[in-house]
Structure formats: C-alpha cells, structure tokens
Amino acid sequence: MTDRGWTEAMRAERYEDAWAIEQAVLAARDPATRDDPRLPYHQRWVWDGRALDGCDVLVRCYHGLGDTLQFARFLPALAARVRSVTLEAPARLHALLRFPGVTLAAFDPAHPLPPAERDVEITELCSALRLSPRDAPAPYLHVAPAPLPAATIGLCWQAGDWDADRWIAPDLLAPIAAQHRCLSLVSAPTDLPVVNPQGCPFDLPATAALVAGCALVVTVDTMIAHLAGALGRPTWLLLKAAPDWRWNPARTDSAWYGSIRLYPQPAPGDWATPLAAVARDLAAFEGVHHGQSSRPVGARLLG
Known part of the structure; x- marks a missing residue:
C-alpha cells in the first residue's frame, strides 16, 4: 500500500481512515489477481477482505524479515479469534516467532503452502483484525540476553540492498565507536573499534540475544530496528529524509515501538x-560510560 492518503493516515494514527482506504483499494481489485504467481512475492496481495474469525487461517510472510517481525505482534490476537493459525515464515525466524496457538511452517518460495480456508499476508493483519499497533504494544518478542558488558551499544549501518539511501558509511560511526563500548550488529567484518570486529553472526536467535543484551541500539532502517523494537530495547533509528511509511519524520517517537x-x-x-544529535544524546544517555576501551567478545557470546 503506497497511497499517499493512506500513508498520512497511518502516520497520524488515524487507523480507521487508513483501513477505509484499504477496503476501497481491495474492492477495486480483480479477485483473479489475488496471490498472483506471476508477480514477485513482495508485490502480491493475499487477503480477500472476508472476516477471519472462526476460520483456519494461513498467514503468509511475503515481505522482508523486518515486516514479519513488525506485524508478528498481531499473531496472539489472531490466534484468540480463529480456529487455527499456521504461520508460513522463513525458517530462520522460527525461533523468535513461537506464540501459543500458532503453528510454524517454513516458507519455501519454490513450493508455498496450498491455500487455507482464509489466507492473509502478515502485513495485512492490522487491517484484517482492525487492530492498531497500540493494541499490541512491544515488547512482544522475548529472548534471553547475551551477557554483554554493561552500557554496550549495538551499531547497525547497513540496510537491504534495495535501498542504498538507508545505508550509512561505517566511518561516520567511528567517533561513536571510539568513545563508547560498541558492538557491531552487521554480519560482516569491520574496521570500526567495536568489541566484535569480525561482525555479528548470521544467525537470528544469536543476533536477537545480542540485541537483547545491549543497553542501546543505534541503527539504520532495517530488520535490526524492528528486532530491537519488538524486544523493547532502547533504539535510536537513523532515517533517510523521506523514510518508509511506518516512520513519521515529523516526530521523534513511533506508535509501533x-x-x-x-x-x-x-x-x-x-x-x-x-549523527550529531545522536552524539549529543549519547553524552547524556544513562548508563553509558566514556573512555572505556574495547575488548574482544568471546566465542560463547557470538557463536
């Protein structure tokens, strides 16, 4: 959904208006194009507008990992209203998405599950259930935190390849890394003075444990932001000037997290x-100690 009026309504938390726009768009669609296999998964629409209550529901995760984590908040409410829920999600997310009443299935793009009584894409749950993010607040994901030193700051400067404007050159974060104990949340080696110069493991449960153990996460707009927000960790999100629909650049807070x-x-x-604002706010951030030297993090933390 990229309608300007819808984006404005969502950012202003006028959810009834946003849902009305979605309903109008849905009513105008050709039913034959639902879950159209000719389209890339992220361009497909799945929910046909019928109520989900009392049905066997298949929740498909056709968008990015961050989208799945963001809208996973609605799965417990869905499970309470329907006969059964199957969540077809990337297998690497399964350890984080264990909700009562939700059966997990691995999403194989080459062999998706057959339709159920009701199908819905996970990002359609907000509208399908008529629930706002404030009806399902964070934290709604829970993992045991990695035993990191106090005041460790997690840094993430890379986002998806589809939008290079979200990326930050890592050297721009060098002053922060030099003055504070920092941990890389990027799964690649770095020259920044962080406690894990080899990078974060390419393993979501291990990454989630590291995020949960951080005193603060400073990140660009990518999956790490949603993971940290869903875990309820203090998160400072660096946004490009015209950000994605879910972030309102006129505000400093978010209804989602x-x-x-x-x-x-x-x-x-x-x-x-x-970044200058981040540096100023870090000086006052409770629990952050200046002048601490970086030291390697052992294999027991990083896997």
Whole structure:
C-alpha cells in the first residue's frame, strides 16, 4: 500500500481512515489477481477482505524479515479469534516467532503452502483484525540476553540492498565507536573499534540475544530496528529524509515501538545532522560510560 492518503493516515494514527482506504483499494481489485504467481512475492496481495474469525487461517510472510517481525505482534490476537493459525515464515525466524496457538511452517518460495480456508499476508493483519499497533504494544518478542558488558551499544549501518539511501558509511560511526563500548550488529567484518570486529553472526536467535543484551541500539532502517523494537530495547533509528511509511519524520517517537527514538535526515544525504544529535544524546544517555576501551567478545557470546 503506497497511497499517499493512506500513508498520512497511518502516520497520524488515524487507523480507521487508513483501513477505509484499504477496503476501497481491495474492492477495486480483480479477485483473479489475488496471490498472483506471476508477480514477485513482495508485490502480491493475499487477503480477500472476508472476516477471519472462526476460520483456519494461513498467514503468509511475503515481505522482508523486518515486516514479519513488525506485524508478528498481531499473531496472539489472531490466534484468540480463529480456529487455527499456521504461520508460513522463513525458517530462520522460527525461533523468535513461537506464540501459543500458532503453528510454524517454513516458507519455501519454490513450493508455498496450498491455500487455507482464509489466507492473509502478515502485513495485512492490522487491517484484517482492525487492530492498531497500540493494541499490541512491544515488547512482544522475548529472548534471553547475551551477557554483554554493561552500557554496550549495538551499531547497525547497513540496510537491504534495495535501498542504498538507508545505508550509512561505517566511518561516520567511528567517533561513536571510539568513545563508547560498541558492538557491531552487521554480519560482516569491520574496521570500526567495536568489541566484535569480525561482525555479528548470521544467525537470528544469536543476533536477537545480542540485541537483547545491549543497553542501546543505534541503527539504520532495517530488520535490526524492528528486532530491537519488538524486544523493547532502547533504539535510536537513523532515517533517510523521506523514510518508509511506518516512520513519521515529523516526530521523534513511533506508535509501533515505544522504545524507539527517530533521528531523520533534514535533507537527502545529510547524515551529519542526525549523527550529531545522536552524539549529543549519547553524552547524556544513562548508563553509558566514556573512555572505556574495547575488548574482544568471546566465542560463547557470538557463536
């Protein structure tokens, strides 16, 4: 959904207006194009508008990992209203998505599950259930935190390849990493002075444990932001000037995650301004100690 009016309604938390726009769009669609196999998965629509209550429901996860984590908040409410729920999600997410009443199935793009009595894409649950993010607040994911040193700050500067404007050159974070004990949440080696220069493991449960153990996460708009928000960790989100629909650049907070603080660019390409604000706020961040030297994190933490 990219309708400007819908985006404005969602950002203003006028959810009834947003859902009305969605219903109008749904009514205008050709039913024959539902879950159209000719389209890439992320461009498909799945829910046909019928009520889900009392049915056997298949929840498909056709979008990114961050989208799945963001909308997973609605799965317990769905399970309480329907006969059964099957969640067809990437297998690497399964350890994080264990909710009572929800059966997990691995999403294989080459062999998706056959339709159920009701199908819905996970990002359609907000509208299908008529629930706002404040009806299902974070934290709603829970993992045991990795035993990191106090005041460790997690850093993530890479986002998906589909939007390079979300990325930050890692050297722009060097002043922060030099002054605070920092941990990389990027699954690649780095020259930044962090406690794990080899990078974060390419394993979501292990990454979630590291995020849960951080005192603060500073990240660009990517899956790490949703993971940290869903875990309820203090998260400072660096946004490009025209961010995704779910973030309102005119605000510093988010209805989706109560622990997130937004740092948008004032103009495209200007990362200096939000990073300067982050640096100022870090000086006052409770529990962060200046002048601590980095030290390697053992294999027991990083897997």
